[in-house]
Amino acid sequence: MQNIEAFKAFLSKPQRVVITTHHKPDADALGSSLALASYLKKKGHQVHVITPTDYPDFLRWMAGNDEVIIYNENQQDHCAALVADATLIFCLDFSSLDRINELGAEVRESKAKKVLIDHHLEPEDFADFVKWTTEAAATAELIYELIYDLGDESLIDKSIAESLYAGIMTDTGSFHHPNTTKNVFRVCGELVGLGADTARVSKLIYDSNSVDRIKFIGFALSERLTVIPELRTAYFVISADDLKKYHSRTGDTEGLVNYALSIEGIIFAAVIIDRTEAIKMSFRSIGDFSVNTFARKHFEGGGHKNAAGGKSDESLEKTVSKFEALLKDYKKELTTTIVEYAD
Numbered sequence: 001m002q003n004i005e006a007f008k009a010f011l012s013k014p015q016r017v018v019i020t021t022h023h024k025p026d027a028d029a030l031g032s033s034l035a036l037a038s039y040l041k042k043k044g045h046q047v048h049v050i051t052p053t054d055y056p057d058f059l060r061w062m063a064g065n066d067e068v069i070i071y072n073e074n075q076q077d078h079c080a081a082l083v084a085d086a087t088l089i090f091c092l093d094f095s096s097l098d099r100i101n102e103l104g105a106e107v108r109e110s111k112a113k114k115v116l117i118d119h120h121l122e123p124e125d126f127a128d129f130v131k132w133t134t135e136a137a138a139t140a141e142l143i144y145e146l147i148y149d150l151g152d153e154s155l156i157d158k159s160i161a162e163s164l165y166a167g168i169m170t171d172t173g174s175f176h177h178p179n180t181t182k183n184v185f186r187v188c189g190e191l192v193g194l195g196a197d198t199a200r201v202s203k204l205i206y207d208s209n210s211v212d213r214i215k216f217i218g219f220a221l222s223e224r225l226t227v228i229p230e231l232r233t234a235y236f237v238i239s240a241d242d243l244k245k246y247h248s249r250t251g252d253t254e255g256l257v258n259y260a261l262s263i264e265g266i267i268f269a270a271v272i273i274d275r276t277e278a279i280k281m282s283f284r285s286i287g288d289f290s291v292n293t294f295a296r297k298h299f300e301g302g303g304h305k306n307a308a309g310g311k312s313d314e315s316l317e318k319t320v321s322k323f324e325a326l327l328k329d330y331k332k333e334l335t336t337t338i339v340e341y342a343d
């Protein structure tokens, strides 16, 4: 953060803080928010965490979860009042205000100072204080560094450390992706030193499947996966009925895209899901094929070079046809992308 001294001075007086994060928060989004909330409370600030939507049950173990306010019809007025009354608003793990639905306009209009902490590509310029870099694997990595830079590492307790560790673990795909840098291991090492129990976090996040979810993954793998080896692409198409049949809950489709990407020779993977209110898409790639560009250009989305998402307001069938036609347009990029690893 360039103006960290001004930020520090601002935080030296008690503030009314709102922390918000992106639509359908993942472990990095929620872990960063709850860790920061817990830290700021220790510093004597009044803090509310508002999420634009619900999030998976496998994140509910995080300390502070019970106090999260989910923006919905019942909470709309309450959230609007908190945002309007705030003196400081943190926007974590997203880079443009349209990613937080109706909340975005309220945040934009609020007189509060705004802080953006994020690692997504192409951030919108709306914040007074910015800690942003695509070099970070996770927003949680940046939250750790911010607390450290504010001279408060000693305030990071076991719960804060575990929420942050969860964000880094999941955004690096359990330390599989190329964003797994030396700094990631350094920060995770510090978090373990501060009490994070890594086996406990792994178990809570990855090994808490419902039987329905496991059966849904089996069904998707056997019935809903298309592989096009000549375009090095594999994708799932999931209908609203499929979700209903397996009593799908928020988070149940998370990670599905990775099965497609794990197929030998595949460099581009997608999941196309009919969420009823819209068609939601998840994209992953290996190497230089930028799914951020692909999502931004064709599906009103964005994200990172190798992990992005988007949406479509057309039917599932039309969206899939558009996607399949695009694959042909991208044939050259898809077939010439070289995946290289350092010696």
Ligand code: 5GP
Pocket: 022, 093, 099, 120, 281, 282, 283, 300, 301, 302, 303, 304, 307, 308, 309, 310, 311
């Ligand atoms: P996921 O596929 O796991 O939902 O998202 C992958 C990455 O892309 C995440 O960093 C997420 O924040 C981002 N992302 C997902 N959907 C969208 C979207 O609709 N718009 C933008 N800008 N980013 C998205």
Ligand code: MN
Pocket: 028, 029, 093, 119, 137, 138, 139, 171
């Ligand atoms: Mn993230």
